[in-house]
Amino acid sequence: MPLPEAFDYAEPDGMGLELGDQVAAPLGPRLLRGVVVGLREAAGGNRPLKPIEELLAEPRLPPGTVEFIQWAARYSVDWPGQPLAIALRGARAPKPRPVRVLEATGAQPARMTPAREKVLAAAARPLSPADLARAAGVSSGVVKALVDEGVLAARLIEADASFPPPDPARPGAALNASQAAAAGALTALLAEGGFSVALLDGVTGSGKTEVYLEAAAAVLAADPDAQVLILLPEIALTQAVIGRVAERFGAEPGEWHSDVAPPMRRRVWEAVAAGRCRIVVGARSALFLPFPRLKLIVVDEEHDASFKQEEGFIYHARDLAVARGKIEDAAVVLASATPSLETLRNAEQGRYRWLRLEGRHGEARLPDIELIDLRETPPETGRWLSPPLVKAMGETFARGEQTLLFLNRRGYAPLVLCKACGERMTAPDTDSWLVEHRYSGRLVCHLTGFSMPKPKACPHCGAADALVSIGPGVERVEEEAKSLFPQARVAVFSSDTAFDAREGKRLIEAMADGQIDILVATQAAAKGHNFPDLTLVGVVDADLGLRGGDLRAAERTYQLLAQATGRAGRKEKAGRALLQTWAPEHAVMQALVAQDRDAFVAAEMAEREAAGLPPFGRLAAVVASGTDPVALEDFVRLAAQSAPNSPGVEVYGPADAPLGLIRGRRRKRFLVRADRTVDLSAYMATWRARMKPPASVRVAIDIDPYSFL
Numbered sequence: 001m002p003l004p005e006a007f008d009y010a011e012p013d014g015m016g017l018e019l020g021d022q023v024a025a026p027l028g029p030r031l032l033r034g035v036v037v038g039l040r041e042a043a044g045g046n047r048p049l050k051p052i053e054e055l056l057a058e059p060r061l062p063p064g065t066v067e068f069i070q071w072a073a074r075y076s077v078d079w080p081g082q083p084l085a086i087a088l089r090g091a092r093a094p095k096p097r098p099v100r101v102l103e104a105t106g107a108q109p110a111r112m113t114p115a116r117e118k119v120l121a122a123a124a125r126p127l128s129p130a131d132l133a134r135a136a137g138v139s140s141g142v143v144k145a146l147v148d149e150g151v152l153a154a155r156l157i158e159a160d161a162s163f164p165p166p167d168p169a170r171p172g173a174a175l176n177a178s179q180a181a182a183a184g185a186l187t188a189l190l191a192e193g194g195f196s197v198a199l200l201d202g203v204t205g206s207g208k209t210e211v212y213l214e215a216a217a218a219v220l221a222a223d224p225d226a227q228v229l230i231l232l233p234e235i236a237l238t239q240a241v242i243g244r245v246a247e248r249f250g251a252e253p254g255e256w257h258s259d260v261a262p263p264m265r266r267r268v269w270e271a272v273a274a275g276r277c278r279i280v281v282g283a284r285s286a287l288f289l290p291f292p293r294l295k296l297i298v299v300d301e302e303h304d305a306s307f308k309q310e311e312g313f314i315y316h317a318r319d320l321a322v323a324r325g326k327i328e329d330a331a332v333v334l335a336s337a338t339p340s341l342e343t344l345r346n347a348e349q350g351r352y353r354w355l356r357l358e359g360r361h362g363e364a365r366l367p368d369i370e371l372i373d374l375r376e377t378p379p380e381t382g383r384w385l386s387p388p389l390v391k392a393m394g395e396t397f398a399r400g401e402q403t404l405l406f407l408n409r410r411g412y413a414p415l416v417l418c419k420a421c422g423e424r425m426t427a428p429d430t431d432s433w434l435v436e437h438r439y440s441g442r443l444v445c446h447l448t449g450f451s452m453p454k455p456k457a458c459p460h461c462g463a464a465d466a467l468v469s470i471g472p473g474v475e476r477v478e479e480e481a482k483s484l485f486p487q488a489r490v491a492v493f494s495s496d497t498a499f500d501a502r503e504g505k506r507l508i509e510a511m512a513d514g515q516i517d518i519l520v521a522t523q524a525a526a527k528g529h530n531f532p533d534l535t536l537v538g539v540v541d542a543d544l545g546l547r548g549g550d551l552r553a554a555e556r557t558y559q560l561l562a563q564a565t566g567r568a569g570r571k572e573k574a575g576r577a578l579l580q581t582w583a584p585e586h587a588v589m590q591a592l593v594a595q596d597r598d599a600f601v602a603a604e605m606a607e608r609e610a611a612g613l614p615p616f617g618r619l620a621a622v623v624a625s626g627t628d629p630v631a632l633e634d635f636v637r638l639a640a641q642s643a644p645n646s647p648g649v650e651v652y653g654p655a656d657a658p659l660g661l662i663r664g665r666r667r668k669r670f671l672v673r674a675d676r677t678v679d680l681s682a683y684m685a686t687w688r689a690r691m692k693p694p695a696s697v698r699v700a701i702d703i704d705p706y707s708f709l
């Protein structure tokens, strides 16, 4: 509930409440689920308290989880109910349904055959009819006949409620000297115990995963109850890491993200709370799971902006991971090939332990990176691939090797306009262009998900067949690649095609297996995957990220392109990366070609320091939105006047947000800049308490914003 703090209730005699208990409590006429966040003796008191209705037969949240939830709410200047709702997501999911398994009754079949013998041998452990037939390698008819004869009988059991314990003693991967040194330093740091943060810093392909899995092994071996959390920025990446964890420890970890079915989520949540599930691999919300004994948190690809949750409860999972580590007295490992400036600053200052992995794993070399100056060698009209890139693709295909074309733009074309009247197709209630998707034949708003069929005539002037597609998306580049290389197998990987984890996994496996010659991909494929025959990466529009113009535009572009180009040449084969750009002189492009991350970071740090921007200063945003423009205008004017005066804090705005209209709501923004020494959360909480938004206005506070739209 949107309440600023917890309410007080009386504990009925004999209920025996403890911190973290889930209870049913009255609120007005309703009965709601709540969590006990504090207990105290009430000596008399000046008002009677309503009693707690019931202690629910649900797992208790551990003290560290309760403390973390309250800390997260205070830090993010939001209601404690918001992070609590995330923490209880698993507890509110339906319980897994029991499954039907077959067991031998002891009766002998009238007639024994080799197939029947196999089934009876496989029935030594309880399996579903389908699994039993598969395990025995027989048809389902054989199994059914044995049931009909009474040799096998069905029984209902709880869907496998156990997580087998991980075995840290299994042999790990062979480490090279650089990996072994980093793993040794990390294990020594973990052996000291308590809270610490380490930055595991190594180029793509240097083998960071093996290193942090050794750290996890050390933690699991040292304490038979210890729990480990591995956070990843994207669901598509979790599958690969789950496989590596299962291989290393001989047991599947718990999986946690929005694609996990609710009953399975419930199962993971309960097993984590009971301490039975000791390794979890998941997306950002896994940070709110009720770990009773969390000893290590790994944040893989820590620089990734996907760790920032932008809607509902606004938080950055990397920053909250460090906070949770501190509360739990646990170690935190941040891993990246291109760490964020915030993390690098902490490492430079000695607050984080800095472990650098030198070179690539095995024989692999970093790819050669070259710029293609589009002013000198532009693509033909209506095409997006320049002659030098097409030539390199042809050579790569002729050698039987793979090409990755990278374009961080979903769909077919980012803009559709009418050539008769110039009308741009925009979403009806949002300030955004509609993106054409050829596969689905629809125009889609990527912001809100609104979509409509592509009209035959211009809705503005009525001209028939006048709507033209402007600019490239991955589908259009795929079309061009197919027409250039008709014999090649071309596929698209984007969050539209890889709509779920399984489809994403299938495409990644097909690529790894050499069944695809040319993969056209958005950033979803730029991260973490290994494709041994991939030797050419072509970046279709290297300047795309630089046009956003926000604080982190250059940093994010550098990170994304370094990740994308790092895909090439993972094994013995040399790799090559070609970047198509209109601005080859830009610092980001020059740093990429020189493969000089340190020079780029130094230049970017100097600019941020001069402006007092993160990581040298702090930022917060206030976004007010409303359906009534007059009420919104009045509100932001009053809000501006009520901003507290405080040394070291500057408030800018209100201004129209660059996205001035989303889902029919007008939007206004404030930006707050503060010195590092200022308690920005406390400042924002004071300001928020003074704001009195009318019912039609919503206010969202974003500490350390990543989006400036």
Ligand SMILES: [Zn+2]
Pocket: 418, 419, 420, 421, 422, 423, 458, 459, 460, 461, 462, 463, 466
């Ligand atoms: Zn028109």
